[in-house]
Amino acid sequence: MLLQITNLMKRYKGNITALHGVSCSLSKGIVGIIGPNAAGKTTLLKILASLEEPTVGEISLDGLSIGKNKQILRSSIGYLPQEFGFHKCITGEAMLDYIAVLRGIYDKKIRQHAVDEVLESVHLKGVRQLNIGEYSFGMKRRLGIAQALLGKPRILILDEPMEGLDPGESIRLRGLLGEVANESLVIIATHSLTNIEFACNTLLVLRQGHMLYEGVPEKLTELADGLVWQINADFQQLEQLKTAFKIVGVQQKDGQAIVRVLSSQKPSGNAVAAKARLEEGYLALLNSEYGVNI
């Protein structure tokens, strides 16, 4: 399966451009889309979910243009928006059953099985008969994920899926997505790198509608190689470092602060070069003064 995005551009009323010629090829596995606010992540996902039309550009699935075949794309995707709700006076199970019908699962037994399966996978089986109005925020989030998983879609599009989940559920979800990704393309948009760091095969970094990076996470980490410094500093020194450099991490130890600094030059005499992490690669990419070339 190959999802090809070619020169995608989205312009809203008032000449606001959300995406500038985004192109990439995505196949099976987990794809993480990261970027600061207003980077165009949600817009890209909405276009992929056929909720919005691109101003320019094309998306094809296995060579088939989906601009003219939206229903094919819709039947291939499961989508979880960033903000969503359900009808509160209906049970979680009934809601999923209805969505399964709209997804085209008409056989009652198959539908029942599918609903049971996704409820089990998001750990909601015990509350299936509760009205959604009685669900907690996290439970609603999980129900959202469950509806996206219904019918085992070939492409799973999730916008901030971990938001509101407790650590245990987040870990569970990561495992689940890992399983789904064996057979499907899972696209996750998020602010938090830690949520996808260990799971995704491909990372897309967006900023102000431009795609800055497409590749494996390790390569993004490598972008910060030689730019990360570790300094043992007292309080006064820390304040000086804050004003002069980009601090990427501070750890307290024995009354002193171990400070991680992103800098193209050695920031101080006692600074030692440190091994770069993924978020430091990401920050190095976003901050062009470090002269990162992709």
Added chain:
Amino acid sequence: MITEIMGTMRFEVGLYLKSRNFWLATFLVNICAWVAFLLAGQVMSGVAQMFIPVLLFLTAEVVTKDKREDFTEIICALPYNSSFLLIGRALAVLFWFMFLGMELLLTILLAANTALPVYGSWSACWAFMVKYFLVCINVIGITFLVASMTKNNVRLYSILFLWWLIGIFLTGNAGILFPQWMAIINFTFIHGFGGNPSEVIGVYPYEKMITAIIFSQITCSILLFIIAVIIENARRGPRKSMIKSAFLQVFPCITMILVVFFIALQNADIENKGYKDVLADSNNRVPPAAVNRSVQSNMLPAAYDLYITLDPKTHNMMVRAQVTLKKIGNTSSPIAEFTLRDYLNVQKISNVATGEVLAWKQQGPYLTVSLPQEYLAAQDLLTLEINYSGTVWEWSKDLYGQATGIVNAVDASFTCLRGGHAWYPISGRQPLYTTTDYFLPWNKEPKHIEQSLLASHIPVPFKMTVDSHEDLTLISNIELADKRRIGDLQRHKFVSKGARDVFLLAGPYEHAKVEVPGREKLVDVYHFSKHDYNLKNMAYKVRQIDYYSSLIPRINKISDGENLEREYLIFEAPRFLTYDNLMNTSNLGFIDSIAIPEAIFLTKALYSPWWSQPAGRILSEARSLNLWWPNCFSKEKGDIADGLALYMYVLYNENRYGKEFYNKAKEYWLFYNNGSDENAEMLGQRGRVVQEVFLLMDMIRQSHLGDNGVRQFLRIIHASYQGKHVIELADIVTALESMSLFDKRNVERSMEDVKYRNTINTLNQLLTSQQENRAYSNMKFKLTWDFGTQIKANIP
């Protein structure tokens, strides 16, 4: 497809069952229905129309709920077919509405079988459900269409609210000012398809029209829904082909809507063509000046003998009228003039005594006959036989009779020949219409409104034989002497020693006689099948009329000084025969009868404490008092006749409830001014003239003449009124003088004399100023503007 539709429907219905909003709306609809049913006392189709705002709100809730619940993005990303989803939702709404309708109906039927004052008949229930169903599908059609066109909830609710307001405006009386096609596109509100079962069940005006209305309403609603589906499909489809495909699919729908509209319009036009031809013909033939000029004949009718062959299916009638004329004084004119409706064509006129065919000329509503020489020379009495025929047109030029809506037409089952509407030759040239000019705010050109006037004749011996092949009940204000079947012909014979302004109504009636304890004669009551609930209440009406008769006996003075007691009858009248706007009782032409509208005839609540609508009470009281004062309580500001009618009503209530009622009434009128609140017991506010008349009557009562004085005064005025159909101030002065209460030539004025003089002066001033306002207030009252459109009357 079926699974998707059924799945959607099941889910949506499940949602409604668990939604608080829907149960709240259901509760509101029930409350609304109960209030209407208990106030009106019947299951009526008009009630269905009251639910429109709630039904609109509920449907709008359905189409906006995804957005309100933030569910839109999830559902829009699913691969469903928009058509199936919308069909499922629409069916779910319809299912829910139908459930609600059935629930209402069952509850009301249950209530109808209890002590509660609710009346239910199968025809009324059927009418209610038909109207309710149409309202539902129209609401669904329009709401889904608007929702497909705008995704903004505020805009959606605003458009629906506006649509509702326009509907109310067009449905109201103001609707008649617009062209007829406006009524056809006026979804849901359906002109003329109002509150009464007769309008739906068999006796609806225009045969097959109701089917056509239902068909066009359903078709148009479905087409609106299809357009909504097409727009939604286009939204979810590829953008490039969106406009093209939407246009290609919407275009045939719009074409179909136009075709349905055109067919409906043609249908209505065909139905109205005859009427329009008659009107055009009439306008061409009648010199305008002649219409409003009354010319007294030099002859009076002495007797009528009519032979009528009536075909109620085609509304054709052939008449052989033998009119006996009597000369007045010695002057002899070579011609006799008659007033006869212009849609009746005279074929032949002859002298009955000699068989001689006489020369005649028919010009508009006037007929001129050259009289035989020998009659001019000698005879006192002359009997003419006038043969004429024509289609019985119910249409009149009256405001409510104009063919702008589909109200007020004659149904196949009804034929109505109104008394005073010159359907048989009336001696002399009598004006049939009066014209009032008015200006609409957006138009500087004056518009004319014609109101019918009664063409009256003196009481004379009257015979009427009506033959018909149809098995119909005939109602007239003269006594039915014989009814028999001759072969396949049904013959009715009516006879009276002294009758005036005879009417004839043929309709699907059942006849009953109301017995009143302590009263010898029974009163004839005609009602539709199964509408007999209020028959027992008619005794109350009879007792009331008996009391009024004790004040002013209902008699006709016939030849040789003999007085003939005038009988009366009560009948149930469908709305299109009475132009029933509750208060509009004037010039209906049902002389010596009480035409009780079907809506009231049906209600259980008529004489129960639930019946609290002032308008209904006024209508009920006015119908009785109309026997004496035919136009009473039909104007916004009352005239002298209204004052006298109201005083009679107060005396009746005093007789019924005790002196306290009279004292309260007196107190009210003593302190009455133009700013006084309406008083339900006084049948609403009736103006300063009524106040002065009331106080004058009270003055007479307080004088040495007492109650006898009141009766004497009423009788004198009524005798004068019967001849002229109008009461002038001079009549009051004459009556007071004849009772020696007042002498206008008297120089030495007593206290009492000064009081009467002051009252007369005040009345004079009020009547003078009222003349100026009359046209305006009549218009304002008759039109009952829904949104206060201003009409300024131009006094000719």
